[in-house]
Amino acid sequence: MKILSASHIRDLDKYTIQNEPISSLELMERASLSFVEWLINKFDKINKTIVFCAIGNNGGDGLAISRLLLEREYQVQTFILHDAKSNPTDVEINLKRLKKIILVQDIYNETDIPDIDSDSIVIDAIFGSGLSRPITGIAAQVVHSINQSKATVVAVDIPSGLYVDTYNPNTTIIEADFTVSFQLPKLSFLLPQNARYVGEWHITDIGLHADAIEKARTSYYYTDASIVKSLVKKRDKFSHKGTFGHALLVGGSYGKMGAAILATRSCLRSGIGLLSIHIPACGYEILQTSAPEAMAMVDKEEKLISDIDIPDLTKYTAIGIGPGIGTASQTAEGFKRLLEQASKPLVIDADGLNLLSEHKEWLTLLPEESILTPHPKEFERLAGKTANEYERLDVLKKFCSDYKVNVVLKGAHTAVANAVGDIYFNSTGNPGMATGGSGDVLTGIITSLVAQSYQPFKAAVLGVYFHGLAGDKAAASKGYTALIASDIIDCLPQAFIEFGL
Numbered sequence: 001m002k003i004l005s006a007s008h009i010r011d012l013d014k015y016t017i018q019n020e021p022i023s024s025l026e027l028m029e030r031a032s033l034s035f036v037e038w039l040i041n042k043f044d045k046i047n048k049t050i051v052f053c054a055i056g057n058n059g060g061d062g063l064a065i066s067r068l069l070l071e072r073e074y075q076v077q078t079f080i081l082h083d084a085k086s087n088p089t090d091v092e093i094n095l096k097r098l099k100k101i102i103l104v105q106d107i108y109n110e111t112d113i114p115d116i117d118s119d120s121i122v123i124d125a126i127f128g129s130g131l132s133r134p135i136t137g138i139a140a141q142v143v144h145s146i147n148q149s150k151a152t153v154v155a156v157d158i159p160s161g162l163y164v165d166t167y168n169p170n171t172t173i174i175e176a177d178f179t180v181s182f183q184l185p186k187l188s189f190l191l192p193q194n195a196r197y198v199g200e201w202h203i204t205d206i207g208l209h210a211d212a213i214e215k216a217r218t219s220y221y222y223t224d225a226s227i228v229k230s231l232v233k234k235r236d237k238f239s240h241k242g243t244f245g246h247a248l249l250v251g252g253s254y255g256k257m258g259a260a261i262l263a264t265r266s267c268l269r270s271g272i273g274l275l276s277i278h279i280p281a282c283g284y285e286i287l288q289t290s291a292p293e294a295m296a297m298v299d300k301e302e303k304l305i306s307d308i309d310i311p312d313l314t315k316y317t318a319i320g321i322g323p324g325i326g327t328a329s330q331t332a333e334g335f336k337r338l339l340e341q342a343s344k345p346l347v348i349d350a351d352g353l354n355l356l357s358e359h360k361e362w363l364t365l366l367p368e369e370s371i372l373t374p375h376p377k378e379f380e381r382l383a384g385k386t387a388n389e390y391e392r393l394d395v396l397k398k399f400c401s402d403y404k405v406n407v408v409l410k411g412a413h414t415a416v417a418n419a420v421g422d423i424y425f426n427s428t429g430n431p432g433m434a435t436g437g438s439g440d441v442l443t444g445i446i447t448s449l450v451a452q453s454y455q456p457f458k459a460a461v462l463g464v465y466f467h468g469l470a471g472d473k474a475a476a477s478k479g480y481t482a483l484i485a486s487d488i489i490d491c492l493p494q495a496f497i498e499f500g501l
């Protein structure tokens with residue numbers, strides 16, 4: 001799915017109105033109906049709804065939503081804030097329609113703001129994608145009253161106060177429990193700093209014109225099942241193990257062999273043809289017993305990786321390095337030598353990233369198209385601090401372009417970025433995956449896909465998606481609390497099977 005900017009969304013609405021064709025009033029009706037259907041479906045019991053509208057189109061949605069709920073015999077109280085200047089015709093029509101069946105109460109000043117019962121559902125239709133400046137005045141007071149109430153808050157399209165795709169330093173923003181948004185996800189929903197405003201978000205289809213969505217230019221995407229289907233390659237009947245590449249993983253140290261084993265097992269479960277592992281000598285028996293399908297090569301050092309003296313590096317179709325290697329000086333030397341010798345893209349995680357942060361001059365040694373998989377702290381060490389997460393996306397793009405690499409910035413909606421500025425946000429995964437070893441599992445999956453000759457950026461996008469999907473399947477049986485990284489590996493088969501792989 002594409003993620004579009006506020007101005008693109010406006011163009012999309014316009015194009016749909018002109019070309020479907022459909023009147024803007026009818027489109028507002030469709031959006032409002034989709035919201036009401038979602039609401040009724042979500043809540044078994046709705047005591048009372050309180051709808052707050054301003055006089056833009058988002059408010060127009062709120063008025064139509066009020067009418068549709070009333071027609072379905074729900075108890076509705078509707079308030080209209082008189083602060084915003086414009087009053088588009090569709091909103092006026094909806095206001096007239098609503099005023100025939102209910103008293104719409106005006107809010108001009110603080111005394112007009114109602115008490116909000118904790119058992120009511122507040123529908124936030126104050127501002128939508130047209131918000132152009134921070135909320136002040138009476139609207140700000142309404143936002144504070146809603147946030148202070150204990151009612152369940154459901155935002156229409158976007159929580160009022162949040163910008164679609166840029167940072168708002170002002171914190172007068174609705175803190176919604178749920179956000180029901182139209183057609184496409186918005187960039188702001190995907191950034192952790194906005195989680196408290198957006199709550200659980202859902203997208204409803206309002207039939208915006210498919211051609212216009214197809215033509216809209218964007219660098220942001222939301223990786224969903226349809227993108228994944230377009231990227232995966234099925235196995236040919238006459239394929240053999242040579243078809244699926246030979247991966248090399250470099251990982252482990254004394255006390256951290258588990259990280260290497262997790263990456264090994266996930267690499268094996270992601271379709272690799274052959275897998276070799278370079279480990280410290282102490283890990284030999286551990287590896288051979290826990291992953292007999294993999295071939296072990298031991299370092300001359302007992303407890304850590306040192307020279308990474310691997311003959312004929314070119315025979316490997318992908319190399320992953322990092323899980324559990326530590327940052328000892330001998331390991332750093334070996335790591336640097338691998339950077340100098342490798343000619344194909346590397347997958348670099350964990351301590352591999354920490355070594356790069358300690359030796360930034362090595363970044364220029366990275367083979368083009370390499371994949372780095374930092375979590376936010378690791379990325380900060382590599383690329384520096386940013387004031388907010390919107391700015392971090394700019395830094396992410398610049399970093400990828402400067403070093404011609406792909407970066408997998410891990411999180412709830414992991415962002416996979418490439419050197420030309422595309423960023424794919426992941427749609428799968430859950431908080432149960434916030435557990436030691438999850439990242440090592442991801443390294444194994446991505447290394448496996450690169451080795452199978454997926455273009456590195458696509459391998460990263462797919463790897464992140466399947467990792468999250470396996471995590472979701474694991475959570476379905478284990479829950480969030482008990483989930484461990486091995487459960488993700490155990491559920492990889494189900495995740496691949498879902499896509500006929």
Ligand SMILES: NC(=O)C1=CN([C@@H]2O[C@H](COP(=O)(O)OP(=O)(O)OC[C@H]3O[C@@H](n4cnc5c(N)ncnc54)[C@H](OP(=O)(O)O)[C@@H]3O)[C@@H](O)[C@H]2O)[C@@H](O)CC1
Pocket residue numbers: 013014024027028029031032054055056057058059061083084085086087126127128129130131132133134135136139156157158182
């Ligand atoms: N277009 C369509 O067909 C469809 C649209 N849909 C719905 O429309 C929503 C977008 O509608 P919208 O563009 O009218 O924007 P909205 O956010 O309601 O308000 C903008 C108004 O508020 C004003 N204003 C801005 N900031 C302000 C502030 N801080 N304090 C005070 N005022 C402020 C701004 O004034 P201005 O910036 O022009 O000065 C303008 O007058 C979208 O989210 C979705 O819900 C759906 O029905 C599907 C079909």
Ligand SMILES: Nc1ncnc2c1ncn2[C@@H]1O[C@H](COP(=O)(O)OP(=O)(O)O)[C@@H](O)[C@H]1O
Pocket residue numbers: 350375410411412413414428429430431432433434435436437438439440441442467468
């Ligand atoms: N709340 C969450 N929702 C979805 N995925 C998550 C969540 N928390 C963590 N993950 C995923 O789990 C993995 C954790 O990786 P990382 O931080 O490197 O952990 P570790 O180093 O312990 O392996 C990442 O792929 C991340 O996207």
Ligand SMILES: [K+]
Pocket residue numbers: 058124125126127128155156157158159160
């Ligand atoms: K809103």
